[in-house]
Structures are given as structure tokens and as C-alpha cells.
Amino acid sequence: MELRQLRYFVTVAEELHFGRAAERLNIVQPAVSQQVARLERELGLQLLDRSSRHVRLTGDGERMLREARAVLSAADRAGEVAAELASGRSGVLRIGTAPGLRDRLERGLTALRAHTPDLDVQLSSGTTAEYLSALRSGELDLAFVRGEVAAADLRVVELWRDPLSVLVPAAYRSDDGVKLIDLAGLLLRLPADDAWLRGRLESACREAGFEPLIGRPIDDFESAVVEMSTGSPAWTVVYGTACEAAAGALWMGLLNPPATAPGNLVTGPGTSECVRVLVSAFGSEPPSGP
Known part of the structure; x- marks a missing residue:
């Protein structure tokens, strides 16, 4: 039949x-x-x-x-x-997200739901390498990642830029911005799964004239803040300009000279209507936080 x-x-x-x-x-x-x-x-x-x-x-x-x-x-x-x-007008949209994107994500997903009410959005967390692998295998539809992305087989669109801010002992506070050379004697602690940020900071430190002292990787940011507040002096770098943990023994401020990190939307080679909506939403009125 x-x-x-x-x-x-x-x-x-x-x-x-x-x-x-x-x-x-x-x-x-x-x-x-x-x-x-x-x-x-x-x-x-x-x-x-x-x-x-x-x-x-x-x-x-x-x-x-x-x-x-x-x-x-x-x-x-x-x-x-x-x-x-x-x-891309219906079904399930699987998105890999990056830390500190709450405001942008809410704005983008609100725009998506206005455009496609029946769309079911599933958010997941992971590393850039995991996202690129999942995009290639079809386990993810798109992902937001920070830092430069080298993936010729995927579509990478820069949507925003985040300032890089330092979290340092309060004694290193500088309203004009913190110079990297002033941090040469402190341990640098960075997220274990952010290869781009580590490479960017190591290169910047060498350009400033010193080899950074790499401390234990950060697996949990809140725990690392407690350790930095109560233990041996150390510094780290975060995306954006706001950090609730920056108080008391620690201070957060911009670098001098300033540095930024690209925020990218990564997807397959095709361009769906969902991607166009998100590009438009992420490109408008960036939030004041990270």
C-alpha cells in the first residue's frame, strides 16, 4: 500500500x-x-x-x-x-552555554520564543572542545563559546566581546587598571578547562616581561575565591566586569592596558532562522555584567 x-x-x-x-x-x-x-x-x-x-x-x-x-x-x-x-522553526534546539551569559541568554531565548513559540530549548554546559565535538556529531545544534575558535568545518560568528578583569588581593588595587608586571610574584590560577584564556594570559605575561607562576587550576570558582581570600596570595582573570565574590580580601578591576575576549556563536555550516534571531538578540544592548 x-x-x-x-x-x-x-x-x-x-x-x-x-x-x-x-x-x-x-x-x-x-x-x-x-x-x-x-x-x-x-x-x-x-x-x-x-x-x-x-x-x-x-x-x-x-x-x-x-x-x-x-x-x-x-x-x-x-x-x-x-x-x-x-x-529551525520548531522542535528541540540544543545549546551549549558559557558561564556569565544569563542576561544575554534570557534576551536571546525570549526573542526565540516570540519567533517560535513551540520551540523546546535545552541548555547544557561543557568545554569548548566538548562543544565542537558535539556540534560535529550532531549532539548540539549551536554553542556559545569565548575565545578564538579554529574550526574550518563549523560556522563561527563573533557576537560580543567581554573585557578581561583581574581578581587580585586588595593590596594590588589600582583605579587606573592593574599592570601585569605588578603581578609577576603572585601565583596565577586559571580555569582548568579554558585553554584559550590560559594561552592568552601566558602570552600577555611574557610580553610584559615575565613568565607567569602557574598555580593549581580552578575547578570551582567559588571555592577558589575562598582559597585566594584566606590562603597564599594569588590572582586570576574573569570575563566581564562584575563579580559578587570580589569583596574584603580581594579586589576586581580591569587590566592596564585593557584586554578583551571574543564571544562567539558556533554552529554548523547552515544558517537557520534560530541563528539569525540569536545573532540579532545578542548584538543588542549588552548587559553591564559579565
Whole structure:
């Protein structure tokens, strides 16, 4: 049984005339007759009572008409859903996120839901390397990552830039910005999973004239802040200009000279409507926080 046969049968049943059904289907009449007859043979049922003067549904035909319409309706809906998924207008959108993007994400997802109310968004966290792998395997649809991204097989769009701020012992506070050379004697602690930030800071320190003293990697930022506040003096770098943990023994401020990090949207080579909406939303009114 083919969908084509069901569609021909339903059209004949509605017209009760093979000629008019053929015109409506925009095909020749013999093709309609052959396909309906083949359907009857496959089902082992007589669906239509034919004579030289009329075409009528049999009892079996009336029952099959209801079922055939239901099947065709389901098939048409499946086609519509597939088209929506292919265009990014419906379904599930899986997004990899980066820390400190709450304001931007809320603005972007609000815009998405206004554009596509039925869209189901799933957020996940991970490293840049994990995101790139997931994008290539199809486990993610898009991801927001900071830092330079080298991936020729993926589409990378820079949407924003974050200032790089230092979190240092309060004694190193400087309203003009902290110079890296002044931090040469302190341990530098950086996130364990942020290779771009580590490379950027190590390079900047060398340009400033010293080799950074790399301390234990940061696995949990809040725990690291407690350790830095109560233990050996150390410094770190965060994205943005706001940090609730910067109080008491620690101070947070900008670098001198200032430095920034790119914020990127990474996706496959195709451009969906969801990507265009997010690009527009992320590019407007950046928040004051990180």
C-alpha cells in the first residue's frame, strides 16, 4: 500500500468520478484507475462500485475512506514537522552555554520564543572542545563559546566581546587598571578547562616581561575565591566586569592596558532562522555584567 494509492482513492471517493479526480490530481485518468484497482487487490476489498453511469463507495470503501483520510492527514503533518525542523522553526534546539551569559541568554531565548513559540530549548554546559565535538556529531545544534575558535568545518560568528578583569588581593588595587608586571610574584590560577584564556594570559605575561607562576587550576570558582581570600596570595582573570565574590580580601578591576575576549556563536555550516534571531538578540544592548 502506498500513500499515492490512498490519495487517489480518497480523491475519487470525494468526486465519485474518475475523470474529475484525475483533473484534480493533475494526472491522466488511466493512472488513477490503475492505482485504485491495485489498492483494492492489495487489500482484498472492493472499495468502489463502478458502472458506466456512476461510481459509488461500497460499505468497505466508506470505512476505508475514514482510515485513508487519517493516514494522509498524519503523513501531511509529518511532512510539515520535518520542514519546520529543517528550517529551525520548531522542535528541540540544543545549546551549549558559557558561564556569565544569563542576561544575554534570557534576551536571546525570549526573542526565540516570540519567533517560535513551540520551540523546546535545552541548555547544557561543557568545554569548548566538548562543544565542537558535539556540534560535529550532531549532539548540539549551536554553542556559545569565548575565545578564538579554529574550526574550518563549523560556522563561527563573533557576537560580543567581554573585557578581561583581574581578581587580585586588595593590596594590588589600582583605579587606573592593574599592570601585569605588578603581578609577576603572585601565583596565577586559571580555569582548568579554558585553554584559550590560559594561552592568552601566558602570552600577555611574557610580553610584559615575565613568565607567569602557574598555580593549581580552578575547578570551582567559588571555592577558589575562598582559597585566594584566606590562603597564599594569588590572582586570576574573569570575563566581564562584575563579580559578587570580589569583596574584603580581594579586589576586581580591569587590566592596564585593557584586554578583551571574543564571544562567539558556533554552529554548523547552515544558517537557520534560530541563528539569525540569536545573532540579532545578542548584538543588542549588552548587559553591564559579565
